[in-house]
Amino acid sequence: MTSILLITLKGIFRDRVFQGIMVMALLFLFIPTIGSLSMRQVTELSITLSLSLISFILLLLAVFLGGTSLWKDIEKRYTFSVLGLPLSRTSYILGRFMGNALFLCLTALFLGVITLLVILWAKGLYPPSRPVRWDNMMIAVLFDTLKYLLLVSVAFFFSSVSTSFFLPIFGTISVYLVGNASQEVYDYLHSGSQAVKVLPGMVVKAASLLYYLIPNLAAFDYKLQAVYGLDIAGRGMALTVLYWVIYTTIMLALTAVIYERREMK
Amino acid sequence: MKVIDIQGLKKSFTGKRMQRVEALKGIDLQVGRGEVFGFLGPNGAGKSTTIKSLMGLIRPTAGTVRLNGIDVHDPASRRSVGYLPENPAFYEYLSAQEYLTFVGRAFGMVPQRVKERGEQSLRRLDLWEARSRPIRGYSKGMVQRLGVAQALLHDPDIYIMDEPMSGLDPLGRALVKEIIRELRGEGKCVFFSTHITADVEAVCDRVGVIVNGALRMVERVDRIMAEGITGYLLRSRSPAGEREQIVTVDHLSDLLSRLKEEGQTVTLVEPVRKNLEQFFLDIVKGG
Structure with a gap:
């Protein structure tokens, strides 16, 4: 598994993805300037923009690296030579996942450090009215990273059942969109409002089913707490981490089971 | 094993x-x-x-x-x-x-x-x-x-x-x-x-x-x-000159005896084989 992890990392670095991210990271330099447009909430806006930029970069990586990692190996016929080695397919899947995950974590760490420097800079230029909660910012980046790792596991699951990149890429994007909105939809459907009562029962049931099937990505969003320095409940974080462990494990286990049975024709 | x-x-x-x-x-x-x-x-x-x-x-x-x-x-x-x-x-x-x-x-x-x-x-x-x-x-x-x-x-x-x-x-x-x-x-x-x-x-x-x-x-x-030998190429020499002929497996010994009686010298006996390609084609085409 370690050998697969290492060549996955090497492949990502040599495919110039990392260099591309470095270029995108240059956008961080403009954040204090853009933040100054808000006049009064420069630091708050800088935090929002920085965390959103990290989130966007991690999303791109999760979708495109996660969604093409297994597919590219099949498409380019690498799987025949790799699976001809005495490696189980499960260790191949886990090695590939860990390689992607490690890269995502390194990227998040790198971007997180840049964010801290940018906020420090913005804070120096325009002192904020309320203290900056550095711990909350780190928590927000950490949970964002967990969210995108979960999304990579979803992309892997789609890759295990698909022969093209279409399902892994667009399926993952769909899960991302639905997963971010599912909590709000669920809350709305169970709010007892008049508008919900006229909806067919099937629609409510289908939406509830989707809520339980699709990962609830809104639970990983701590941006608001980071921007406004709000307290974060430890129990909530613990439950989210537990949810992440269970969901990611299920996704990877399903991927491994399906991939073990897959015919390499 | x-x-x-x-x-x-x-x-x-x-x-x-x-x-x-x-x-x-x-x-x-x-x-x-x-x-x-x-x-x-x-x-x-x-x-x-x-x-x-x-x-x-x-x-x-x-x-x-x-x-x-x-x-x-x-x-x-x-x-x-x-x-x-x-x-x-x-x-x-x-x-x-x-x-x-x-x-x-x-x-x-x-x-x-x-x-x-x-x-x-x-x-x-x-x-x-x-x-x-x-x-x-x-x-x-x-x-x-x-x-x-x-x-x-x-x-x-x-x-x-x-x-x-x-x-x-x-x-x-x-x-x-x-x-x-x-x-x-x-x-x-x-x-x-x-x-x-x-x-x-x-x-x-x-x-x-x-x-x-x-x-x-x-x-x-x-x-x-070995089984693919279909015959032999035989080269003999006589006062009239050198001569090559192909003979089936069954007739090889008869021919050798005859040439000896005629006073000819046998200079080469080489098996003529059906090569593996022919053998392969026979199997594939054989249904």
Whole structure:
């Protein structure tokens, strides 16, 4: 598994993805300037923009690296030579996942450090009215990273059942969109409002089913707490981490089971 | 114990319009140590399907496949196997040396051993100068030779090669044939597929012919060659000059006696063989 992890990392670095991210990271330099447009909430806006930029970069990586990692190996016929080695397919899947995950974590760490420097800079230029909660910012980046790792596991699951990149890429994007909105939809459907009562029962049931099937990505969003320095409940974080462990494990286990049975024709 | 043991191997695929395609129809085959086995068959006969079953890349519909006594479902069965896939492709962002390091690590080799064996293999396959270049810059023949090098790396007991001479120039083909002969000398088992009969004739101890998913024949190559003698070319010399004639096996002794009586000197008796290609064509066309 370690050998697969290492060549996955090497492949990502040599495919110039990392260099591309470095270029995108240059956008961080403009954040204090853009933040100054808000006049009064420069630091708050800088935090929002920085965390959103990290989130966007991690999303791109999760979708495109996660969604093409297994597919590219099949498409380019690498799987025949790799699976001809005495490696189980499960260790191949886990090695590939860990390689992607490690890269995502390194990227998040790198971007997180840049964010801290940018906020420090913005804070120096325009002192904020309320203290900056550095711990909350780190928590927000950490949970964002967990969210995108979960999304990579979803992309892997789609890759295990698909022969093209279409399902892994667009399926993952769909899960991302639905997963971010599912909590709000669920809350709305169970709010007892008049508008919900006229909806067919099937629609409510289908939406509830989707809520339980699709990962609830809104639970990983701590941006608001980071921007406004709000307290974060430890129990909530613990439950989210537990949810992440269970969901990611299920996704990877399903991927491994399906991939073990897959015919390499 | 036979190192390659295939029993009752069947494989069916669901093709277009949900039609059932029987790719392999019950293959029974055993190959032992120190044996070079050529797996011959026309395109689409089932050679690659058999090899993929041997490597656990596809699951048999029925039957068992064992390598060194271990079922191929178990990745441990591949510990003592050097595998060269058909039209091989390797992570093209790696160099040959990095790829061999990856392969060595997968086989649990210690770094020093990987370094030594890697250098030996790359030099043997004439890739040493190109070892640090990314594989994406290699020619097709170089990638094929790298495929052979990575199969040799951990000095396995069994070599399974799908069309090993494919994409190679005459020098490369000669080199791979020489390596296969060396492996036989070291007591290794080499199983390779091909549709080129000359390759089988040149290096194999036994040959199996597969047609439409069924193993039509398994025979020793030297026996085929011996049985394939259709007659003799006979050259004789007399005061009138030199003369060549072809005679059937049954009439050879009569002719020799007659020539002796006539006072002619026999200068050459050479068997005329049906070559392996003709033999192969007879089997394939025979239904």
